[in-house]
Amino acid sequence: MSEKRWIYRPVPESAEELQAVENLIRELKVNPFMATLLVQRGVHTFDQARTYFRPELPHLHDPFLMQDMEKAVQRLQMAIVRNEKILVYGDYDVDGTTSVALFYGFLRTIYSNLDYYIPDRYKEGYGISTQGIEWAAENGFTLIVSLDCGIKSVDRVDEAWEKGIEFIICDHHRPGAELPRAAAVLDPKRSDCAYPYKELTGCGVGFKLLQAFCLFKGIPVERLFDYLDLLAISIASDIVPIVGENRVLAYYGLKKLNSSPGFGVQALIKIAGFSSSLDITNVVFGLGPRINAAGRIKHAKAAVQLLLAESEEAATDFAFEINEHNNSRRQYDTSITEQALAMIQGDEWLLNAKSTVLFNNTWHKGVIGIVASRCIEKYHRPTIILTESHNRAAGSARSVPGFDVYEAIEECSDLLEQFGGHTFAAGLTLKLENIKAFQQKFEEVVTRRIQDEQLIPMIEIDLQLDFDAIDQKFYNVLKQMSPFGPQNMAPVFSTSEVYMVGEPYIMKEKHLKMTVQQAGSYQRFTAIGFNMAHHALFLRRDQPFAICYQVEENNYNGNKSLQLYLKDIKATAGAEQ
Template sequence: MEISPYLCAMNEKRWIRKPELTPEQQQAANDLMQSIYVDRFLATLLAQRNIKNFESAKDFFRPELSQLHDPFLMQDMSVAVERLSQAMAQGEKILIYGDYDVDGTTSVALFYGFLRKIYDKLDYYIPDRYAEGYGVSWQSIDWAQEHGFSLIVTLDCGIKSVDKVTEARHRGIDFIICDHHRPGADLPPAVAVLDPKREDCLYPYKELTGCGVGFKLLHAFCLHNGHDLEPLLNHLDLLVVSIAADIVPITGENRVLAYFGLQRLNTTPCVGVKALIQVAGFSSALDITNVVFGLGPRINAAGRIKHAREAVRLLLCDDEQDAQDFALEINKHNLSRRTFDSTMTEEALAMIQNDTWLADAKSTVLFKEDWHKGVIGIVASRCIEHFHRPTIILTQSNGKAAGSARSVPGFDVYEAIEECAELLEQFGGHTFAAGLTLPVENVDAFRQKFEEIVSSRILPEQLIPRIEVDLELELSAISPKFYKVMRQMAPFGPGNMTPVFATHGVHVAGRPTIMKEKHIKFEVFQGDSPPYTAVGFGMAHLYPDLMSGKPFSICYCVEENNFRGKQSLQLYLKDVKF
């Protein structure tokens, strides 16, 4: 079979250098060199992040909770607080309803965990991923009515549940919606709809997680009722897990919440999170990346393999032994998830490689009726690692084709799916990730139309993986002081990524070492600079070129290596070009 040019391009990576500083940014960088005593490279990194002067640098390096916005700036917040307060004053039964992913389960654990200390007529509900699907379900409304609940607070879902909320109103059940997904044309007829992405919402920060919106409601509730904020702030460990796992920008308010959330996570996490950290095997301080790849998948695994209520039960646990038992059980689910993930990814890649049309397409839409619904999103991401293009993985669930979509930088997969709305029964999500449901008989037509839309809109360069390079760096500029200042720019994540550098005209010192037949490690120097250890995972194939003696360019992050108590700086390679 002829190999697709897009597949060939996967061996290439585009190094996209950030634009040169504007005159205003350059002036800011010059001022920062003088006011906070950093070199021109660090000053440039800060200016790129819109740090303009001493005061903004202070806010950036030393966030304070006072930087959080007034929660009452959010549309409908006053109404939401009044209704929640009224329900508690009148002794109504309140149901806390959350989605089954990490954002949803941490939302419920935070909201319920806080309220239960001051109110006892409440319960929580997580829909079954397979029997009920995403969002507010008909089953949940029946359950709420049967058990006498008159107020439901949704977290990380509900913004598109117009029909369900309407029916609930007819049954005497009110809703407060806390969501962060894009609203549809009509808002649900809830008592209050809290969503920064509402067109009529003037809240200054639009990128909160579902857990973040729930936190803001409780923040407002505390202010309105004169409650101490400290018990609420004790739950910031859960909030940072939602921020990390939902891959939202770590800018503005999210950055403040993540900063203090990580402090909490690394000092006094709740009993359930502490048990999760232990089963994940972490022994040093956690950062956003550790949460994304270590804690997030384990919390998610409960809902993917069994039921997400188990994850909430762990996060709410007060007994250390019970928490250990729950965490070990969830860890088993995660091991099962990995097995499904690996098998399905192999099947998906084979389907693409063995089909000429699929291999040459600019999008991927795959359907297999027996794939595990709980890991289709993960498999979509895995496919993008091999075929860099918008991807949708579908499986059969309750007689329908249910799928998860993932995208590549710069392409809005939600808008592309929206263009296919006539073929779908339900869809929702973000620019880079979405979920959808459609009749099985529509899958082929959907695949064709989605491909037509993607082909007409996606740019050729978006089909090639990109590495965003912050700046070109001289190796001699790397020092313990340089790293110490750079490390204080954390927490890193979308909107404030770990700085990536490019250095040209470097040479190998000595002979590279192959590790586990896949990875490579070698010393590298530039001109008169001292040698630095560079590590390239999955780059063992570079050995012959490295041994040629030719100069080359490297693209990398600077990291600290701790080995047998000895600390040293090393370069974590992202790409090499000869």
């Protein structure tokens, strides 16, 4: 029935953990399954549970704990006192554009001699560009605050220095061996940075600088919290862990997003078709791609203009334009994905490889990262999609859980012009004549490094659950565990000895809907499996099977009921792995 691996998270075993489960059952008045779930997530005491379920803005760390923060605040203050022209410079993706909108949007409320700059994805590429520095010099800027980029731009920052321009760098990527010669370099991933939370987004680092500046100047920090909707969008879209400080920021950012977002975000929500309360998933799949589409199809400046819009009318115009870009992006995405999958299917070597590296000089550079992800959905292995840009091959890499694609690319660096990124996503450029050699070397590196099980799609399951434990109270507590995201994913459960009640129903020829009941339980639930119609061929009413799923609430015509959102189905004998 299933080719996916079911991986169970460790359950509490030590005497200390088991005692914590007992204490939570008693103090929180929850069932043993919920108490176990909390202990799995590091919540052992009543106080930790209160912090987890009720994040508070005072839980945010002191921004001055970040290396160079004092220098950054002093330099920003000096620029304002001297009436210097300040340029807010950000990357063209969601994190970069929300960073610029937040930083520029807040700073312009107290200072007017500033502007912002977003590099052109195709003409300038990622990070600080020579073109951007020349534009800053020509227009009399003497301070650049870079957001979500700059940590590796040693040469560019030197160029700026020679033109009389200083940098404050706000970044969250891994630094190189040498830090740029800037007035201040804010990056919690600096080896000498004692800041207690390392997983902020670029927008988050910019937010911390402004938080420090507010503290320094005696500006009520609540004025800065008005921009938390933008920070929540960056946290969701950059796929960073939603624990610690990010959890607090995302929690309050979503509140802002759902109650009183800025004009731009409001227009974006409307054009994306959302009517109910937004969560992280809605942001990732509904808002993020639209903001990204501006830079992928035309220029990301349009995204910043939208996010900074000061009237409903202006915001609606920008949102419409961005939505058109997103429609174009979808068309590119669909056609290029079809071509990429056809290339793999038509090549025996590619079919049997443990990696995918594809090149086509006509593919749109703006969607190759998305296409790489689509290929992984079909062929679960590290993937790099390349296209031609400025007489070079430019590529986006994506990976599978547990495999560090950045390190694999680094091992092929002798064939590359440049590269950068994270464990699961990276970008690279190389000479056109090196493509074949790179394809072969990358395959060799992946084959040597990857474990066979990493090539099989995995579902991580929190707990084996009895249907009798699922009731409205259980679901209400589950809901309060949000916002969900990396390191705090929505809980996934498995149940064995499940039987189908009645016949399965196939929706739109590809989705599965059925009623299920566990042996020994009176509870019955509707179970929905998207793109799982093929399982209906194997299901028999008299044969038990196992399911893994998430518990959700269905609200139909005002009638609320709990239902199971299926992730996978297995014959019972093979369910435990």
